[in-house]
Amino acid sequence: NAGVMQNPRHLVRRRGQEARLRCSPMKGHSHVYWYRQLPEEGLKFMVYLQKENIIDESGMPKERFSAEFPKEGPSILRIQQVVRGDSAAYFCASSPPWDEQYFGPGTRLTVT
Amino acid sequence: GQQVMQIPQYQHVQEGEDFTTYCNSSTTLSNIQWYKQRPGGHPVFLIQLVKSGEVKKQKRLTFQFGEAKKNSSLHITATQTTDVGTYFCAGPGSSNTGKLIFGQGTTLQVKP
Numbered sequence: 298n299a300g301v302m303q304n305p306r307h308l309v310r311r312r313g314q315e316a317r318l319r320c321s322p323m324k325g326h327s328h329v330y331w332y333r334q335l336p337e338e339g340l341k342f343m344v345y346l347q348k349e350n351i352i353d354e355s356g357m358p359k360e361r362f363s364a365e366f367p368k369e370g371p372s373i374l375r376i377q378q379v380v381r382g383d384s385a386a387y388f389c390a391s392s393p394p395w396d397e398q399y400f401g402p403g404t405r406l407t408v409t
Numbered sequence: 410g411q412q413v414m415q416i417p418q419y420q421h422v423q424e425g426e427d428f429t430t431y432c433n434s435s436t437t438l439s440n441i442q443w444y445k446q447r448p449g450g451h452p453v454f455l456i457q458l459v460k461s462g463e464v465k466k467q468k469r470l471t472f473q474f475g476e477a478k479k480n481s482s483l484h485i486t487a488t489q490t491t492d493v494g495t496y497f498c499a500g501p502g503s504s505n506t507g508k509l510i511f512g513q514g515t516t517l518q519v520k521p
Contacts (some may be wrong), residue, residue, distance in 0.1 A: 339512055353508055390452075400454075
Protein backbone atom coordinates (compact mmCIF):
# COMPACT_ATOMS: atom_id res chain seq x y z
CA ASN A 298 0.00 0.00 0.00
CA ALA A 299 1.81 3.08 -1.26
CA GLY A 300 1.99 5.99 1.11
CA VAL A 301 1.08 9.58 0.38
CA MET A 302 2.90 10.71 -2.73
CA GLN A 303 3.94 14.23 -3.52
CA ASN A 304 5.69 15.67 -6.52
CA PRO A 305 7.88 17.29 -7.30
CA ARG A 306 10.07 16.80 -4.24
CA HIS A 307 12.00 19.96 -5.01
CA LEU A 308 10.78 22.90 -7.05
CA VAL A 309 12.65 26.06 -7.96
CA ARG A 310 10.72 29.01 -9.33
CA ARG A 311 11.65 32.59 -10.14
CA ARG A 312 9.63 35.40 -8.62
CA GLY A 313 6.41 35.88 -10.56
CA GLN A 314 6.18 32.32 -11.86
CA GLU A 315 3.54 29.78 -10.92
CA ALA A 316 4.13 26.75 -8.71
CA ARG A 317 2.00 23.60 -8.92
CA LEU A 318 2.35 21.03 -6.17
CA ARG A 319 0.70 17.63 -6.46
CA CYS A 320 -0.46 15.18 -3.84
CA SER A 321 -1.85 11.68 -4.25
CA PRO A 322 -3.41 10.43 -1.01
CA MET A 323 -3.07 6.93 0.32
CA LYS A 324 -5.42 4.42 -1.25
CA GLY A 325 -8.78 4.54 0.46
CA HIS A 326 -8.25 7.98 1.98
CA SER A 327 -10.74 10.62 0.96
CA HIS A 328 -9.44 13.52 3.06
CA VAL A 329 -6.48 15.64 2.03
CA TYR A 330 -4.79 18.37 4.06
CA TRP A 331 -2.11 20.82 2.99
CA TYR A 332 0.36 22.31 5.47
CA ARG A 333 3.23 24.76 5.06
CA GLN A 334 6.43 24.58 7.07
CA LEU A 335 8.87 27.47 7.14
CA PRO A 336 12.47 26.72 8.16
CA GLU A 337 12.80 26.03 11.89
CA GLU A 338 9.04 26.34 12.39
CA GLY A 339 6.06 24.09 12.91
CA LEU A 340 3.44 23.13 10.38
CA LYS A 341 0.72 25.64 9.55
CA PHE A 342 -2.60 24.34 8.29
CA MET A 343 -3.59 25.71 4.91
CA VAL A 344 -6.55 23.82 3.49
CA TYR A 345 -8.62 20.66 3.91
CA LEU A 346 -10.29 19.03 0.93
CA GLN A 347 -12.42 16.06 0.11
CA LYS A 348 -13.09 14.94 -3.44
CA GLU A 349 -14.37 17.96 -5.39
CA ASN A 350 -14.98 19.93 -2.19
CA ILE A 351 -13.04 22.43 -0.13
CA ILE A 352 -14.03 21.78 3.46
CA ASP A 353 -11.84 24.28 5.31
CA GLU A 354 -9.59 26.87 3.71
CA SER A 355 -9.13 29.05 6.77
CA GLY A 356 -5.32 28.81 6.55
CA MET A 357 -5.00 29.77 2.90
CA PRO A 358 -3.68 33.22 2.02
CA LYS A 359 -6.45 35.24 0.43
CA GLU A 360 -4.55 35.87 -2.79
CA ARG A 361 -2.42 33.81 -5.18
CA PHE A 362 -3.08 30.47 -3.47
CA SER A 363 -5.67 27.93 -4.55
CA ALA A 364 -6.25 24.22 -4.05
CA GLU A 365 -8.35 21.54 -5.65
CA PHE A 366 -9.00 17.84 -5.31
CA PRO A 367 -10.75 16.72 -8.48
CA LYS A 368 -12.83 13.59 -8.86
CA GLU A 369 -9.99 11.99 -10.76
CA GLY A 370 -6.31 12.65 -10.16
CA PRO A 371 -4.22 14.18 -7.43
CA SER A 372 -4.89 17.16 -5.23
CA ILE A 373 -3.13 20.27 -6.47
CA LEU A 374 -1.91 23.28 -4.54
CA ARG A 375 -1.33 26.19 -6.89
CA ILE A 376 0.65 29.31 -6.08
CA GLN A 377 0.50 32.08 -8.62
CA GLN A 378 3.09 34.84 -8.97
CA VAL A 379 5.37 33.36 -6.34
CA VAL A 380 7.37 35.61 -4.04
CA ARG A 381 10.45 34.85 -1.93
CA GLY A 382 8.28 34.49 1.17
CA ASP A 383 6.56 31.49 -0.41
CA SER A 384 9.78 29.48 -0.08
CA ALA A 385 8.94 26.66 2.31
CA ALA A 386 8.25 22.97 2.57
CA TYR A 387 4.67 22.11 1.62
CA PHE A 388 3.35 18.89 3.09
CA CYS A 389 0.25 17.04 2.11
CA ALA A 390 -1.42 14.62 4.49
CA SER A 391 -4.28 12.21 3.98
CA SER A 392 -6.52 10.36 6.37
CA PRO A 393 -9.68 8.38 6.68
CA PRO A 394 -12.38 10.44 8.37
CA TRP A 395 -11.43 11.55 11.89
CA ASP A 396 -8.20 9.60 12.17
CA GLU A 397 -4.48 10.27 12.32
CA GLN A 398 -2.94 11.94 9.32
CA TYR A 399 -0.32 10.37 7.10
CA PHE A 400 2.13 12.82 5.64
CA GLY A 401 3.79 12.77 2.27
CA PRO A 402 7.50 13.51 1.80
CA GLY A 403 6.79 17.16 1.04
CA THR A 404 7.68 19.56 -1.76
CA ARG A 405 10.51 21.97 -0.99
CA LEU A 406 9.76 25.16 -2.89
CA THR A 407 12.56 27.65 -3.45
CA VAL A 408 11.77 31.01 -5.00
CA THR A 409 14.77 32.81 -6.46
CA GLY B 410 -7.28 32.26 17.74
CA GLN B 411 -6.61 28.75 18.92
CA GLN B 412 -2.98 28.12 19.79
CA VAL B 413 -0.85 25.13 20.68
CA MET B 414 2.43 25.95 22.39
CA GLN B 415 5.40 23.67 22.99
CA ILE B 416 8.45 24.03 25.19
CA PRO B 417 11.35 23.88 25.01
CA GLN B 418 12.08 24.78 21.40
CA TYR B 419 15.44 22.99 21.50
CA GLN B 420 16.97 20.41 23.77
CA HIS B 421 20.48 18.99 23.67
CA VAL B 422 21.10 15.91 25.79
CA GLN B 423 23.85 13.38 26.28
CA GLU B 424 22.96 9.92 25.07
CA GLY B 425 21.37 8.05 27.94
CA GLU B 426 19.80 11.13 29.54
CA ASP B 427 16.06 11.62 29.69
CA PHE B 428 14.09 14.16 27.65
CA THR B 429 10.68 15.77 28.09
CA THR B 430 8.69 18.12 25.88
CA TYR B 431 5.55 19.90 27.03
CA CYS B 432 2.54 20.94 25.03
CA ASN B 433 -0.17 23.42 26.05
CA SER B 434 -3.35 24.31 24.23
CA SER B 435 -5.34 27.52 24.59
CA THR B 436 -8.52 25.46 24.32
CA THR B 437 -9.74 22.09 25.57
CA LEU B 438 -8.94 19.36 23.07
CA SER B 439 -10.95 16.31 22.12
CA ASN B 440 -7.68 14.52 21.50
CA ILE B 441 -4.00 15.21 21.07
CA GLN B 442 -1.62 13.66 18.58
CA TRP B 443 2.15 13.46 18.57
CA TYR B 444 4.36 13.38 15.50
CA LYS B 445 8.09 13.02 14.94
CA GLN B 446 9.98 14.62 12.08
CA ARG B 447 13.54 13.60 11.34
CA PRO B 448 15.87 16.23 9.81
CA GLY B 449 14.93 16.64 6.16
CA GLY B 450 11.99 14.28 6.57
CA HIS B 451 8.27 14.49 6.99
CA PRO B 452 6.10 14.23 10.13
CA VAL B 453 5.34 10.67 11.17
CA PHE B 454 2.42 9.88 13.45
CA LEU B 455 3.43 8.49 16.84
CA ILE B 456 0.30 8.32 18.96
CA GLN B 457 -3.11 9.78 19.77
CA LEU B 458 -4.44 10.37 23.28
CA VAL B 459 -8.16 10.82 23.83
CA LYS B 460 -9.07 10.39 27.48
CA SER B 461 -8.51 12.85 30.31
CA GLY B 462 -5.43 11.82 32.29
CA GLU B 463 -4.52 9.14 29.77
CA VAL B 464 -0.98 7.73 29.81
CA LYS B 465 0.40 5.61 26.98
CA LYS B 466 3.81 4.04 26.57
CA GLN B 467 5.73 3.03 23.49
CA LYS B 468 8.99 1.39 24.61
CA ARG B 469 11.05 4.29 26.01
CA LEU B 470 8.42 6.93 25.14
CA THR B 471 5.70 7.91 27.62
CA PHE B 472 2.84 10.17 26.55
CA GLN B 473 0.45 11.90 28.95
CA PHE B 474 -2.76 13.84 28.38
CA GLY B 475 -3.67 16.27 31.15
CA GLU B 476 -6.77 16.01 33.28
CA ALA B 477 -8.19 19.18 31.79
CA LYS B 478 -7.34 17.99 28.26
CA LYS B 479 -5.41 21.18 27.58
CA ASN B 480 -1.87 19.93 28.03
CA SER B 481 0.26 16.95 27.19
CA SER B 482 3.81 15.74 27.54
CA LEU B 483 6.18 13.33 25.87
CA HIS B 484 8.96 11.82 27.95
CA ILE B 485 11.80 9.76 26.50
CA THR B 486 13.82 7.64 28.90
CA ALA B 487 17.51 7.00 28.23
CA THR B 488 17.71 8.80 24.88
CA GLN B 489 19.49 7.25 21.93
CA THR B 490 20.92 8.89 18.81
CA THR B 491 17.99 7.47 16.86
CA ASP B 492 15.68 9.74 18.89
CA VAL B 493 17.08 12.83 17.14
CA GLY B 494 14.41 14.90 15.42
CA THR B 495 11.63 17.36 16.07
CA TYR B 496 8.63 16.28 18.09
CA PHE B 497 5.32 18.00 17.42
CA CYS B 498 2.08 17.86 19.31
CA ALA B 499 -1.12 18.66 17.45
CA GLY B 500 -4.74 19.10 18.36
CA PRO B 501 -7.92 19.34 16.31
CA GLY B 502 -8.89 22.83 15.21
CA SER B 503 -11.83 24.40 17.00
CA SER B 504 -13.81 24.42 13.76
CA ASN B 505 -13.97 20.63 14.11
CA THR B 506 -13.30 20.01 10.43
CA GLY B 507 -10.47 17.57 11.00
CA LYS B 508 -7.59 20.00 10.50
CA LEU B 509 -4.76 19.90 13.03
CA ILE B 510 -3.18 22.80 14.88
CA PHE B 511 0.49 22.02 15.44
CA GLY B 512 2.78 23.23 18.16
CA GLN B 513 6.09 24.76 17.10
CA GLY B 514 7.89 21.55 17.92
CA THR B 515 10.79 20.61 20.17
CA THR B 516 14.00 19.73 18.38
CA LEU B 517 16.02 17.09 20.18
CA GLN B 518 19.75 16.69 19.65
CA VAL B 519 21.48 13.71 21.25
CA LYS B 520 25.25 13.67 21.72
CA PRO B 521 26.74 10.19 21.54
